[in-house]
Amino acid sequence: MxxxxxxxxxxxxxxxxxxxxxxxxxxxxxxxxxxxxxxxxxxxxxxxxxxxxxxxxxxxxPGPREAEEMFELRQLLEAKVVDKLAGRLTDAHRQALRELIERERNAWMRGDRPLWIRLSAEFHIELAKLAGNGLLVDALRRLVSRTTLLISNLDTTGQQPCSFDEHAAVVEALGDQDSTRAQAQMARHLDQCACRLLAPxxxxxxxxxxxxxxxxxxxxx
Known part of the structure; x- marks a missing residue:
């Protein structure tokens, strides 16, 4: 159930x-x-x-006020996550993240929306796990799940609010050990996630x- x-x-x-x-x-x-x-x-x-x-x-x-507060908190927490990870990701970590993104991309291309949405959320949780803070993982798991409810499923064409391409850009910046760029890419990505809300x-x-x-x-x- x-x-x-x-x-x-x-x-x-x-x-x-x-x-x-x-x-x-x-x-x-x-x-x-x-x-x-x-x-x-x-x-x-x-x-x-x-x-x-x-x-x-x-x-x-979640109402508009809670939605704004949740994305504001995610911006703060996930900026900290990518800052901790810049320069710390091993080749194995980067490969695992790239494979997760590829699975996300393939799910979208096959039209498997439930799997695509789940993998999109999982990407953020996996980054938090790699940062090595259990409390941070728990907090982000709840926030990611709850904010996923806000992402509109009405627009099924073009660039999606939670994009595998944006995930790839974050991983690329982390691989280059560029904390500033990684944080900027994550901030842009979360702004896109917040751009549409669910219809009633x-x-x-x-x-x-x-x-x-x-x-x-x-x-x-």
């Missing part, structure tokens, strides 16, 4: 503000409500779901379909 909901959120099949009910999820997966609550709590810890008393669970829907969630949707489950099919935990 966690992976299905995560993928549906990251690919925008479940859009910001969508209500997730314990009963509906339990019916789809054949799970008891207390197990569903555990999954929702994990999604909330990852910043993808908001849990509110008497309102239940909703896909996180559609008023009606089918939860089972959004999670990729055929009607009448139940998945046991």
């Amino acid at each position: 966690y992976l299905d909901v995560y993928d549906a959120i990251m690919s925008h099949r479940l859009t910001a503000g969508t209500k997730l009910t314990e009963g509906a999820l339990g019916d789809i997966y054949g799970m008891a409500r207390h197990h569903v609550r555990q999954v929702l709590a994990r999604l909330a810890a990852d910043g993808l779901v908001d849990l509110e008393r008497n309102r239940g669970a909703h896909i996180a829907s 969630a559609p008023p009606r949707f089918d939860l089972r379909s959004a999670l990729g489950k055929d009607a009448g099919t139940r998945k046991q935990a």
Whole structure:
């Protein structure tokens, strides 16, 4: 259930503000409500779901003020990440990052949006891991997941808000041990990520379909 909901959120099949009910999820997966609550709590810890008393669970829907603050914080944290990494990346690290970017590019070219979005987010987490600060990784994981909800999926042509080409430019600058250029490339990239926001969630949707489950099919935990 966690992976299905995560993928549906990251690919925008479940859009910001969508209500997730314990009963509906339990019916789809054949799970008891207390197990569903555990999954929702994990999604909330990852910043993808908001849990509110008497309102239940909703896909996180950051407002304009929160969105601005999150991207401002990402600018500060990810500038620190690339500054720490400039001159420290090994050949193996650079090759692994290039392979991740190539997988991201291939996913986009194949039209595999869920995988493309996941790999785009993973690039930022991998950079944080290489910087060697566990608390920074945790903070960025939540921020990256939550800000991914804001990136519009309406424009499917041309340069994308979270671009593999921009990721490649950051890695190239890091490989040249140019901290100033790496920070500038990351700042430009994050500005592009923030340039479009999600449209409001559609008023009606089918939860089972959004999670990729055929009607009448139940998945046991």
